[in-house]
Amino acid sequence: MSTSPFSLEDKRVVAFGGGGYLGGATVEMLLQLGARVVVADLFPDYTREQAALFRDNPACRLVTCDVSSTADVRAAFGACREAFGGVEAVLNFATYMGSAKAGEGNLKRFSVEETTDEDFDHSIRGVLGSTFRVLREAVPFLKESGGGSVVLTSSMYGMVSPDPSIYGDSGQNSPVFYGTGKAGVLQLTRYAAAHLAQYGIRVNCVTPGPFPAQRKLPPEEFLRKLSAKTMLGRVGRAHEIAGAYCYLVSDTASFTTGANLVVDGGWTAW
Numbered sequence: 001m002s003t004s005p006f007s008l009e010d011k012r013v014v015a016f017g018g019g020g021y022l023g024g025a026t027v028e029m030l031l032q033l034g035a036r037v038v039v040a041d042l043f044p045d046y047t048r049e050q051a052a053l054f055r056d057n058p059a060c061r062l063v064t065c066d067v068s069s070t071a072d073v074r075a076a077f078g079a080c081r082e083a084f085g086g087v088e089a090v091l092n093f094a095t096y097m098g099s100a101k102a103g104e105g106n107l108k109r110f111s112v113e114e115t116t117d118e119d120f121d122h123s124i125r126g127v128l129g130s131t132f133r134v135l136r137e138a139v140p141f142l143k144e145s146g147g148g149s150v151v152l153t154s155s156m157y158g159m160v161s162p163d164p165s166i167y168g169d170s171g172q173n174s175p176v177f178y179g180t181g182k183a184g185v186l187q188l189t190r191y192a193a194a195h196l197a198q199y200g201i202r203v204n205c206v207t208p209g210p211f212p213a214q215r216k217l218p219p220e221e222f223l224r225k226l227s228a229k230t231m232l233g234r235v236g237r238a239h240e241i242a243g244a245y246c247y248l249v250s251d252t253a254s255f256t257t258g259a260n261l262v263v264d265g266g267w268t269a270w
């Protein structure tokens, strides 16, 4: 029986932020396709099914990792090398932002005029700086494997602005530093793709549209407005984006680098 071209049986993957909504669904699919995966996360929130699938699975390791720490990021790659012998692919889902002061995370108050220099810097580090750190620290490990695939995560709000009229006081407001940092992730993807191709390293980005976590769905009225902004008239479910990451890890994407794969129900296309 021939192996599927989408098989990931020869891929060893580190997934930063792989314990979250989109990351968790992607790790599930990676494992299903035969990859061996290290999930590196600080506050993982696995579903019951994911916990059962990931824990005590010889193809999966769960490590505590803070992407704001170079030592932690390096250790996560080291854990993959130790457990599985090397690293062929790296995914980043992890993002943090908000107030620079501990315990002040409410995004509601981050209007342009109320965002302080400290909050902006802290959040750009969390959205863009941590993505850069993961990418940079991946390079020696991927070189050791003779090349590989890096898949970063941007957002539709790195491509277009949130429309303030749909947010009102819903509490779901997307702050200025989020999209600004995510736009940087798109350019980081292109820059890194151009400069790392010589090592056989492909760098691509997945850009999610609206994927509210099913366990924390926003108020119905807001969800209706959000859905109406897509061509498909609804929000996405995590399993509908997991395949984009798996494709970019797989050898079927061997000629794809510097690309932005938008999965947004058409939000940014009209």
Ligand SMILES: NC(=O)c1ccc[n+]([C@@H]2O[C@H](COP(=O)([O-])OP(=O)(O)OC[C@H]3O[C@@H](n4cnc5c(N)ncnc54)[C@H](O)[C@@H]3O)[C@@H](O)[C@H]2O)c1
Binding pocket: 016, 017, 018, 019, 020, 021, 022, 023, 040, 041, 042, 043, 044, 045, 065, 066, 067, 068, 092, 093, 094, 095, 096, 153, 154, 155, 156, 207, 208, 209, 210, 211, 212, 213
């Ligand atoms: N869900 C959406 O609608 C949507 C839309 C556009 C873009 N995105 C992007 O997709 C990615 C995943 O989003 P999600 O909805 O799964 O979010 P999520 O919050 O469920 O997952 C993010 C994960 O990152 C982890 N994390 C946070 N800070 C960390 C740190 N310092 N170190 C290590 N891990 C840390 C969290 O513990 C969490 O498991 C994010 O980059 C997000 O910006 C999501």
